[in-house]
Amino acid sequence: MVHEQLISAAVEDYAKAIYELEVRDGRARTSALADRISVTPASASQMVKRLAELGLVSYSRYRGARLTEKGRRLALEVIRHHRLLELFLVEEFGMSWDQVHAEAEALEHVLSEQVEERIAARLGEPVVDPHGDPIPTVTLEIEECATRGLESLEPGERGVFTRVSDSEPAMLRFLAERGIAPGDRLEVVDKQPFDGPVFVRFSGAVEVLGGGLARAMRVRLDPER
Amino acid sequence: MVHEQLISAAVEDYAKAIYELEVRDGRARTSALADRISVTPASASQMVKRLAELGLVSYSRYRGARLTEKGRRLALEVIRHHRLLELFLVEEFGMSWDQVHAEAEALEHVLSEQVEERIAARLGEPVVDPHGDPIPTVTLEIEECATRGLESLEPGERGVFTRVSDSEPAMLRFLAERGIAPGDRLEVVDKQPFDGPVFVRFSGAVEVLGGGLARAMRVRLDPER
DNA sequence: TCCATAAGTTAGCTGAAACTAAATAATGTC
């Protein structure tokens, strides 16, 4: 729970991004990483080398980075901070869904264990954040339940809207306006090819979601009861 | 309220330190500044030059820095963040007096206007922090009431314990243990020369305060009623 | 299988902000 080597905010950001890419894609390609951190691929490549020196990832050139156990713990700690902060800002300060991501992004790196603990206690040791993302426990356990991008569902398939990328305020506002939130059940009614819009029924009303939004929405497939 | 040029945390720290030195000593000497920031005088000197380029201080070599109006506003904004955070952590999370300084030191640089506003509202737009330091208003007005170091009072003089440096946890714990807090009335009973201990009566009990502690305690002189 | 394109890396540079060592100004004492 305590870092030995004094880890910079930049390194924490890389660890977090690599973790999230591994969860989503199974691996963290350099360019995807660069994209997520908003730096050039050259910078990401270099930083991955630094993370390797710090023992946070293992990698061999040209084949991406894989978090070590130590790197994974660091990533989960940052993610716990991030998600607790998001939930705290929503619950305690009544801030909106789409605002809290940017706030948490900055605060996550300077949150002490002490304050983290106080926040978690205040919120009743929560297990999911406002976007439906699971919050790692104090001991950094996390249950990443398998989800699929909404765009991959075929018409007729049903599921539960489980989480949505927290980094697209416009998307979050769009959903908030329509009262769509994690936990809602949904059924794909129709979809158009080539990343076109997806038609989804949420408790009655059918919504048309553009391709980009559909890819950002993660769905847990209906256990068919 | 919004910075034009994207100001780093380091620059914010310098502005704050210069402000506090100006309040305490009337001016901010390079070595005092270096001391406060925990860098070498050479580093402080260099950074003062940078602050001058940013229009935050005016200075001519060898005669210290003076905050410009812009620099003063930046300092007060950081100080507002710091003191609101300290109070928030004490009031809402029940953290102790001596812990909150370090926390606030890190958080102050990443607190958005939004969250600052929420915290201030939650606390009821407070005007002093837990250490007795005044909190600048939203419009950055502050009332720095004239105080003297306890060590400068002569036996027989009376006053009100008004504030204490928040950066010395041991000192704060010492005071907390004895139930001494800002607002307490006091009377100097005796003192020893050469930075020796000062004997002070707080509502009955006489306490012996070492020279270092005495210098850290700021006292508002009794208006003699 | 070959090769064009895409992905990833290396080399070399930049700006922040720290450092040490050396030089220079201010100050206070006699």
Added chain:
DNA sequence: GACATTATTTAGTTTCAGCTAACTTATGGA
């Protein structure tokens, strides 16, 4: 008023984390 002491600044280096440009490896179509 001279000079020793202290304070401040300058010069030159380091580390971090980004950049561009040039190069290398992977990959997928024909």
